[in-house]
Amino acid sequence: SAVISQKPSRDICQRGTSLTIQCQVDSQVTMMFWYRQQPGQSLTLIATANQGSEATYESGFVIDKFPISRPNLTFSTLTVSNMSPEDSSIYLCSVQGAQYEQYFGPGTRLTVT
Amino acid sequence: GQNIDQPTEMTATEGAIVQINCTYQTSGFNGLFWYQQHAGEAPTFLSYNVLDGLEEKGRFSSFLSRSKGYSYLLLKELQMKDSASYLCADNSGNTPLVFGKGTRLSVIA
Numbered sequence: 001s002a003v004i005s006q007k008p009s010r011d012i013c014q015r016g017t018s019l020t021i022q023c024q025v026d027s028q029v030t031m032m033f034w035y036r037q038q039p040g041q042s043l044t045l046i047a048t049a050n051q052g053s054e055a056t057y058e059s060g061f062v063i064d065k066f067p068i069s070r071p072n073l074t075f076s077t078l079t080v081s082n083m084s085p086e087d088s089s090i091y092l093c094s095v096q097g098a099q100y101e102q103y104f105g106p107g108t109r110l111t112v113t
Numbered sequence: 114g115q116n117i118d119q120p121t122e123m124t125a126t127e128g129a130i131v132q133i134n135c136t137y138q139t140s141g142f143n144g145l146f147w148y149q150q151h152a153g154e155a156p157t158f159l160s161y162n163v164l165d166g167l168e169e170k171g172r173f174s175s176f177l178s179r180s181k182g183y184s185y186l187l188l189k190e191l192q193m194k195d196s197a198s199y200l201c202a203d204n205s206g207n208t209p210l211v212f213g214k215g216t217r218l219s220v221i222a
Contacts (some may be wrong), residue, residue: 001158010144033209040212042200043156046171099163100204104155 002027002095012111013083014049020079021108023093028073031096034066037107038089046091049076083112116214119201125191126181131185133216135201138146145177146210148200156200159186188218219221 003026013019023032034046047055049067055068070076080087093105116138125131137145144163148156162168162177162184174187186199198217202210 031209038177043211043212045211048209059134060182096209099161101146101158101161102210103158107155 001097002029004093004095004103004104006091006108007088008108009106010109010111012113014093015084016081016112017083018081019110020077020082021093023076023078023090023105025074025095029095030073032070032076033094033096033102034068034076035092035094035104036089039093043092046078049078060069080110083110085112088112117201117203117211119199119216121214122217122219125188125199127193127220127222129191130187130189130216131191133188133199133201133218135184135186137184137201137203137213142179143204144154145175146202146204147175147184147186147214148202150198150215153199159199169209173193173195187201191220193220193222 006025007022009051032049035043036046037053039042044065045058046061047057049055049068049070051070051073054098065081088111090107094102096102119135122200139181144159144161147159149201150156162175165179167174172189177184196219198215200215201213204210
């Protein structure tokens with residue numbers, strides 16, 4: 001399985017600001033995803049981070065609000081822009097393994113005040 | 114489309130056996146996954162079934178029936194540390210997993 005790290009592990013941000021979350025994988029992976037998990041809820045897919053091209057967003061998520069970069073096969077960033085308290089959540093990076101299983105980073109706990 | 118259903122909460126006694134069910138409806142089904150998630154932590158991969166039948170892995174086993182769109186996770190000899198959410202997820206090939214809402218299991222003494 002891949003070893004995935006995320007930075008920061010947690011942050012408290014003010015309304016209207018932006019935060020960029022980094023995800024680093026210890027091996028090259030083709031498929032990398034970003035999920036959000038709000039308190040007491042299950043995982044919601046935000047987007048698939050495509051290497052060398054624009055991310056593929058799920059319904060309800062847009063590039064202006066959640067811009068994603070994927071400069072190479074081991075790294076991606078997710079930015080949460082113009083934050084509001086509703087963006088308070090855990091943001092998780094995930095990569096796909098050989099049998100389509102997914103492995104998750106430790107998550108970034110974001111609180112917006 | 115993909116529609117995954119699993120119970121919201123379950124409670125079981127330490128040392129007992131518990132079965133967590135999951136039903137799914139998906140086109141292009143490629144496999145059924147189970148994850149464990151402790152409060153405040155990321156989900157961890159438990160098992161993967163692509164063929165019908167039971168896969169055993171220590172105290173945890175997972176079963177799949179493709180014709181019925183049904184899976185279950187069986188936890189034996191329950192321990193307090195098994196208290197967690199258990200997420201069922203399906204896959205349609207080279208696409209991200211779609212997760213159910215999760216079953217919150219409480220193990221009591």
